[in-house]
Amino acid sequence: MITAEQKPIDEIREMIEPYEKILLLGCDSCVAECAAGGEKETAMLASTLRIAAKMEGRDVLIHEKTVDRQCVKDFILPLDDIINQYDAVLSLGCGAGVQAVAEIFSEIPIIPALNTKFIGETRDQGYWVENCIGCGDCMLYYFGGVCPLTRCAKNLLNGPCGGSKDGKCEVDPEVPCAWQLIFERLSAFNALERLEKIYPPKDWSEKQGRGPRKIIREDQQL
């Protein structure tokens, strides 16, 4: 999932300051899972902003609504019925959600309330960790399901750096050495021979350098 964190409240307040009718738009997918922009967080931020406005004696209309997925057109289009009531939308979606809403409703300012962080997993309650950089050429098979590009601080593709201690990374002793994990996993599968191959540098043109990436599947289109 995509992870995100709420922006500092002062930054949000500065961005919405010129507007008097604001729709807070949450997203009930990834950013709900990471407790940043789901229904609950959207209601909390709306309440906080209303309290702040009341303290300043400002008459600001702040409503809240949460859609299932802010990055999918089909879920955004129904907003057409209500969006004209507002001067601006404060989106609690990830960067993709904010831009998707902005593209469909180009006549209204769409303001981001979150900082989008990374693709990751929920490791524990309140604990999210990055484990995929979206390189476009997945090599997890060769590395026993542990991505060295994401989880090794030095992004090494051909073995450990030699600096790990007791299975921990020398850059951050709290973090397990990715190469230690790779070795353990492949050993458990009797698949250490996968490490005998020398992996050439990644072809980063799959990830960046050609503008935004896209996937087109004609069988999925009408």
Place this chain on the structure above:
Amino acid sequence: MSQTSKENKITLALFYCQNIPESGKQDRQSLEEEYGKSIRLFPIPCSGRLEPLHLLRALEEFADVAYVITCPEGECRYFDGNLRAKKRVQRTREIIESIGLEGERIGIVMNKNSKSLARQAHEIMENITHLRPSPVLSPHRAQQEKGEKRDNC
């Protein structure tokens, strides 16, 4: 409703775990009679049910102060409900402080000596008497005060 002897200028939203002593319906009604509009009571099955949003909405809509009473640490029937409540209260305090509202408008009492609901409520009421009415509910007054401060500079 006629004004009761203990009705004061500020309103307390009091959330409490239903497992604390003497917190049944009659106890709640007695407190409501005693304090009138100054207290709004919200029984919850466990303090772990409390969300920051409950406290924020209370401050936004009617309360000058919002408190929660939980079971003592280590004695939650559901193991960690009171610990969750403690963290959520702390988080909510940080939120209101970030917009300039006093953190002490939100509080938690972990009912150490198994006091009754009424006794806890009295103690909380005494602790909050020094607070002024909330600038959220009387913004004109808050603005006036701001103006006075500016004039004095």
